[in-house]
Amino acid sequence: MDIFKAVRRLFFLFQELTIIYVCNKLPSMKYNYSVTDKMKNFEKICREQGVPLTVQRRAVLETLAGRFDHPTADQIFEDVTQRLPDLSRTTVYRVLETLVLLGVIHKAQHLGSAARYDPNTERHHHLTCLNCHKVVDMEDEILDQIRIPKTSSKEFEITDYSVHFKGYCADCASNKKKLKTSQK
Ligand SMILES: [Zn+2]
Numbered sequence: 001m002d003i004f005k006a007v008r009r010l011f012f013l014f015q016e017l018t019i020i021y022v023c024n025k026l027p028s029m030k031y032n033y034s035v036t037d038k039m040k041n042f043e044k045i046c047r048e049q050g051v052p053l054t055v056q057r058r059a060v061l062e063t064l065a066g067r068f069d070h071p072t073a074d075q076i077f078e079d080v081t082q083r084l085p086d087l088s089r090t091t092v093y094r095v096l097e098t099l100v101l102l103g104v105i106h107k108a109q110h111l112g113s114a115a116r117y118d119p120n121t122e123r124h125h126h127l128t129c130l131n132c133h134k135v136v137d138m139e140d141e142i143l144d145q146i147r148i149p150k151t152s153s154k155e156f157e158i159t160d161y162s163v164h165f166k167g168y169c170a171d172c173a174s175n176k177k178k179l180k181t182s183q184k
């Protein structure tokens, strides 16, 4: 084999290794988990918590892993029943509540809108649109470092926190602008 071919081979091997390295790094990025990565993470939490992963629970988790929009229980029910048509609304609700209680998923409750379910259990914050109720994840290092106040005198134990910002998403903000201009 001539030296030129050998060098080229080595170069491609190096490129391939770099790509593999970068791909392996990806799951550590907070919001870029693939459905498979999220399912692996769910399975790990269930194993640690000693929670059996029933067909229903798996279906609910797979639905949630594939969405980034913080769906409501009804939206999850609609999605899950496309795969398991015999599943009742009550069962889906019960499965969701159990998974929240066990810390496998998070429930975000913002005043004035239906509870939303979140596959992301790491500390993060939310931007909520006051018009279409869209919920978007947000990360901010400073918000993550808020000092948890001492509340023993209030007889209250803080276990966690997240910051919830209210406002308008790009679509709703531009619709509002259009509406204002047409009313002038
Ligand atoms: Zn909106």
Ligand SMILES: [Zn+2]
Pocket (backbone or CB within 6 Å): 070, 118, 120, 124, 125, 126, 136, 137
């Ligand atoms: Zn979230």
